[in-house]
Structures are given as C-alpha cells and as structure tokens.
Amino acid sequence: MSNPDLPQPEANLIINVTNANVSRRARVREHVNPLAKKYSTAIAPPVWTDIYADWSKPLSLDIGSARGRYILQMAQLKPHWNFLGLEIREPLVDRCNQVRDELGLSNLHYIFCNANVSLAGLLSKNTLHEVTIQFPDPWFKRRQQKRRTVQPELVATLAELLVADAPVFLQSDVYEVALDMRATFEANENFINLAGVGNFADDHTFPEHIATERENSVISQGLPVYRVYLKRKPDDLLIV
Numbered sequence: 295m296s297n298p299d300l301p302q303p304e305a306n307l308i309i310n311v312t313n314a315n316v317s318r319r320a321r322v323r324e325h326v327n328p329l330a331k332k333y334s335t336a337i338a339p340p341v342w343t344d345i346y347a348d349w350s351k352p353l354s355l356d357i358g359s360a361r362g363r364y365i366l367q368m369a370q371l372k373p374h375w376n377f378l379g380l381e382i383r384e385p386l387v388d389r390c391n392q393v394r395d396e397l398g399l400s401n402l403h404y405i406f407c408n409a410n411v412s413l414a415g416l417l418s419k420n421t422l423h424e425v426t427i428q429f430p431d432p433w434f435k436r437r438q439q440k441r442r443t444v445q446p447e448l449v450a451t452l453a454e455l456l457v458a459d460a461p462v463f464l465q466s467d468v469y470e471v472a473l474d475m476r477a478t479f480e481a482n483e484n485f486i487n488l489a490g491v492g493n494f495a496d497d498h499t500f501p502e503h504i505a506t507e508r509e510n511s512v513i514s515q516g517l518p519v520y521r522v523y524l525k526r527k528p529d530d531l532l533i534v
C-alpha cells in the first residue's frame with residue numbers, strides 16, 4: 295500500500311486547489327490510536343452559525359477527512375451545501391482550515407476530534423444530510439480492530455443525526471474493512487443497503503462524487519475499491 299501522506303496523482307482535480315496550497319504539507323504522524331486516553335474526551339460543539347455563512351444549507355459530513363481535499367473540492371462544486379470534516383490528526387485540520395480561509399470558502403469547516411467520541415454531541419438530531427467515510431485506517435490485527443472508525447455506536451449515532459433518506463457512502467481498498475463497514479451498517483435496522491444486503495455498490499452510484507486522495511492513489515495502482523451506498527430509512531420506519 296502506498297503512503298497516503300505522500301503526494302498523489304491528481305488527474306481528476308478540476309477545482310481550485312492550487313499548487314501553492316497543496317505543496318505546503320503539514321508534517322504528521324501516519325496513524326494515531328483513537329483509543330488512546332488523549333483522544334477520549336468529547337469536544338464541545340461550536341456555534342454553527344458562527345462557522346458557516348448560512349447554517350440552513352444541507353450539511354455533508356466526511357469522517358476521517360485527512361488532508362481535506364475531498365470536501366475542499368466538493369464545497370466548491372456544491373456551494374449550496376455546507377461541508378464538515380472530522381479528523382483526529384490536529385496539524386492536518388489546522389492546515390485544512392488555513393487553506394479554506396485562503397480560498398474564502400464559507401461553506402466548509404474542519405474539526406479536530408475523535409469522531410467516535412465527539413460526533414454524538416456535535417450535532418442535533420436530523421441535522422445531517424449526507425455522510426462519507428472513505429478509506430478509513432484498516433487496523434488489520436484482530437486485537438486492534440476496535441480502533442476502526444465504523445463501530446456499532448458510531449452507526450447508531452449517525453442514524454439519529456441523519457435526516458430521512460440521507461445517503462451514506464463508504465469506501466475502502468481493503469476487502470476485510472469494506473466487509474466490516476458494510477456488516478456494521480447492515481446490522482443497524484435504520485439503514486438500507488441500496489445494492490441489496492450483502493452486496494457492494496457498482497462503481498459510480500454516489501452522485502456528484504470526486505475521488506479522494508486515497509481513492510486516486512488506489513485507482514492509479516489498478517487496485518480494486520469496495521464501495522457501499524446506503525440510505526437512512528424514512529422517519530416512519532425508524533427504530534429507536
């Protein structure tokens with residue numbers, strides 16, 4: 295596997311991500327353990343109306359936003375939406391918000407936090423319109439799998455925060471991780487796998503998608519990507 299922190303091919307880059315702001319890369323650790331004590335405290339939610347120019351726009355959440363390029367581009371492609379990235383490596387978040395400011399984007403924000411600890415307290419119920427979890431850290435060893443981002447508690451939180459019919463898009467190049475993410479969402483009765491239970495999604499099922507950094511790297515190496523596309527059930531079918 296290539297190191298996602300190294301510069302990756304940018305064949306699909308169509309949006310304003312200048313060489314200047316791409317090349318000033320923050321130095322960061324490759325992985326952090328989300329179960330470490332220093333990541334165990336939930337952060338206080340910001341005042342959202344201070345963060346976004348228009349908080350009434352639909353909100354798209356990217357969990358594990360890393361260097362932030364995916365939502366940086368999506369925020370420019372879809373100015374009628376707000377975009378939020380959650381990332382556990384603080385220097386990346388600082389750099390992302392700096393780039394956001396340089397580009398003057400008022401519909402984009404990144405927060406340093408452990409999503410597994412902080413997400414539940416960050417947003418109110420039914421305020422989230424879309425979520426993406428793309429190429430999460432794989433944590434291959436069995437004893438380390440509790441460190442994976444997609445856990446039943448996170449999925450239950452998302453079921454509460456998402457609006458009815460909101461899309462959920464998951465991707466991984468690691469088959470076991472994709473299976474695990476799919477099974478964890480399918481085990482929660484508030485989500486429907488649009489490809490049918492036990493299936494992965496076809497290639498381009500998620501609307502208006504721009505490839506992430508990791509996705510570009512994997513595709514350029516000719517490796518497979520496993521995708522899961524789900525929807526949060528309508529409210530009248532919600533199980534609480």
Ligand SMILES: C[S@@+](CC[C@H](N)C(=O)[O-])C[C@H]1O[C@@H](n2cnc3c(N)ncnc32)[C@H](O)[C@@H]1O
Pocket residue numbers: 298325326328357358359360361380381382383407408409410427428429430431443506507508509
């Ligand atoms: C392999 S990178 C994928 C980056 C990006 N989504 C992409 O597709 O290019 C996974 C990211 O998730 C972050 N991460 C891991 N656990 C996290 C957690 N509990 N909360 C927030 N971010 C987390 C990691 O620091 C890393 O930046």
